[in-house]
């Protein structure tokens with residue numbers, strides 16, 4: 694007969710009990726990111742123009758003209774041009790969009806950011822999604838093997854048999870991002886305060902205001918005034934991983950030393966961490982009758 698050690702009888706149930714008492718439920722979040730200039734260095738529109746043989750200056754002129762008109766949601770200028778501008782309409786084909794995705798320059802460490810957000814932070818799971826006005830084919834091609842295709846929401850076109858763009862099925866620009874995020878939130882059953890949104894441009898303003906007002910967390914990755922004034926934090930870095938710093942600090946609640954050690958555990962040093970609150974002031978010379986100097990005279 695094999696002697697039964699008294700410990701063996703009690704160890705397993707006790708182990709289970711300890712784990713039950715210490716294992717806190719996982720906090721689930723949606724991490725939603727813009728694509729152009731948030732996860733990349735350049736805009737898909739520029740790369741697409743180059744590929745289709747349209748001078749980038751011409752794309753810039755047309756896109757800026759479109760933005761000024763306010764005819765389409767901010768960020769949807771490219772979608773409008775490929776559908777309605779004769780030059781873009783005649784030259785751009787579906788296969789160009791996949792090619793743009795392969796040519797676009799991505800920021801460093803998007804893959805590592807995806808992994809850390811998903812399973813790297815104890816007690817937390819941030820599910821990574823992309824919400825962008827860029828054509829969905831561009832984003833899926835660029836992030837192939839990094840972000841699953843069904844986690845990517847971009848502008849969707851309908852095509853002719855020859856790959857020419859026939860119409861728009863959905864534009865994820867401006868308020869379109871709010872609609873896409875709401876749909877995602879309902880699907881994932883995550884509370885509105887468990888949403889983190891990252892973006893850089895005017896196409897992100899609506900969704901950032903929407904996330905902020907419902908106690909979510911927003912991060913701007915550019916100093917563009919209209920975005921950085923709305924976002925709760927602004928972070929400037931050429932590395933996609935940098936957005937982890939404000940998330941770990943403000944959402945997870947870690948002190949800076951622990952965040953630095955966390956980055957180091959992945960072999961990445963935070964070389965500089967300057968925190969600058971930007972106050973935007975526009976000064977002009979007062980009218981003579983308003984100035985103190987004028988009053989004193």
Ligand SMILES: [Mg+2]
Pocket residue numbers: 727728729730731892893894
């Ligand atoms: Mg952008």
